[in-house]
Amino acid sequence: MDPEASAALARLRELLRIPTVSYADESLIDWSSFDAFHAALERLYPEVHRVLEREVIGGHSLLYRWRGADAADPLVLMAHMDVVPVVPSEWDHEPFAADLVGEGEEQTIHARGAVDDKGALVAILEAVEALVADGATPAHDVYLSFGHNEETAGGGAQAIVAVLEERGIRPSLVLDEGGAVVDGVVPGVTVKTAMIGVAERGVMTVHLTAREQGGHASTPPADPATARLARAVLRLHRRPFPTRLVAPVRAMFETVAPYTRGPLQAVFRSIRYTGPALVKVFPKLGPELNALVRTTTVVTEMAGATGANVLATSARATVNVRLLPGDTVASAHRRIRRIVADRDVDVDVAWASEASPLSAWDGPAWGRLVAAGRATLGADVIATPYIQLGASDSRWFCAISDNVYRFTPFHLSRSEREALHSHNERIRVQEWLRGIAFYRALITG
Known part of the structure; x- marks a missing residue:
């Protein structure tokens, strides 16, 4: 050197x-x-x-x-x-x-x-x-x-x-x-x-919050706040945002098409027509390709009771949302609320920035x-x-x-x-x- x-x-x-x-x-x-x-x-x-x-x-x-x-x-x-x-x-x-x-x-x-x-x-x-x-x-x-x-x-x-x-x-x-x-x-x-x-992509921090009266863990209610929160988290995980091909990603595949091996070359060259089917496969090929074709959500923090033998008066999960261009803070908020589908779980946007x-x-x-x-x-x-x-x-x-x-x-x-x-x-x-x-x-x- x-x-x-x-x-x-x-x-x-x-x-x-x-x-x-x-x-x-x-x-x-x-x-x-x-x-x-x-x-x-x-x-x-x-x-x-x-x-x-x-x-x-x-x-x-x-x-x-x-x-x-x-x-x-x-x-x-x-x-x-x-x-x-x-x-x-x-x-x-x-x-x-x-x-x-x-x-x-x-x-x-x-x-x-x-x-x-x-x-x-x-x-x-x-x-x-x-x-x-x-x-x-x-x-x-x-x-x-x-x-x-x-x-x-x-x-x-x-x-x-x-x-x-x-x-x-x-x-x-x-x-x-x-x-x-x-x-x-x-x-x-x-x-x-x-x-x-x-x-x-845009960024959102969303809080899912389930509440209850609280009390001693030796006498739990039939549907405690933690169970309702867990149900909401699983619903969100099992129903990801739909995949779609935005213009810059389509242009990316058109650009790399001449440098692609095998049958994928023809697929990428015709991405305007093959795109809707292709983006359904991408999430299975890794997290980077998944994030290129959909708005993503992931729970990053969870909190409940203050002690091991205490019922949580408030159980909360923090969801990190990354908005693909075309999705908005308002539209993503509405979709998350529909997926959670529980009036007893609050869905609040704590912070957000549009794509x-x-x-x-x-x-x-x-x-x-x-x-x-x-x-x-x-x-x-x-x-x-x-x-x-x-x-x-x-x-x-x-x-x-x-x-x-x-x-x-x-x-x-x-x-x-x-x-x-x-x-x-x-x-x-x-x-x-x-x-x-x-x-x-x-x-x-």
Whole structure:
């Protein structure tokens, strides 16, 4: 590894070691870690902080402006500095040690945030630092938007959008985390695909609550609150939302059809006609394909009585709902209530955000992304639109830009993707270094 790459890797590892963990309950957050992260950025990226204008917004989010030759039609590069909590005992390597494992092409950094999302944040800064040091001036303004609470409320990004909107800023292109370079996701496809999110699913938190008078567990009623709640949960699990093919997913299959083996090639080429039958099969082929073709629901939390011998006066389940574009918060709420079909179980929306608008998968903004990928990630990597399965801070930018995309320029294996928000999060060093080149090409393209 050359000295420049080694120095970049050392900076990434230092920033990964700062435990910027966010919690929904902000009283649990160690804000000194975020302060330390800010200070480390200033020290590690002196050229960025010499030339770019920096603002702290919403408490701990950062907005940088790199003035270009023209202030109109700016580029916004997004990432977030916060990470999700860890259970250290589940990890093979200490989650904030940023250990290097292996050698050569397979050398890997193990750390919380390596992919989600400090890997992208640091790659962006590496690209900008090098360009500024080279004396470059972008053709148009470039903004760097780094949120501090993407993993919880996203309030930092919302505050940044409010500031930009007040100033009349209309970005020509916004890029946040999202899809990656993958293989083996779509059955039969023989090439690596750059999955560029042109929209993202909406998010809902729904509470199912059953109540009763309570009392001693030695004399339970015939139909206790916990049984009614369990019945409601099972009904919801057994009656998933219907499958359907939305336009970006149809376009994805049309794009990869020429690179597909066997009879699936004809199926994908004719997806407008074969789609209704095909999407009924996808849920059986894995959770990622299932999430591309339906609104999903899953119970993530359950709570009942305060003691082992106490009847629950209130039994509650939390349902995480992810809305496919075309479904709305209101329509999903109505459907869940119909499925639960129990007047004694309340179905309440605790929090919700609609699915984002669609960004185009043609035109100048899309072409700019594809060109940067082709130049740096491999000419054999095929760029395709898709629906971002998780939520990101980018959804707030749809209020000020028509071209909002979600793509992380790293080749990630299935096991690496599965480690996000789980234990053993990691990224291969060579893939991270390619990401720096991608951001540099995007800025200068």
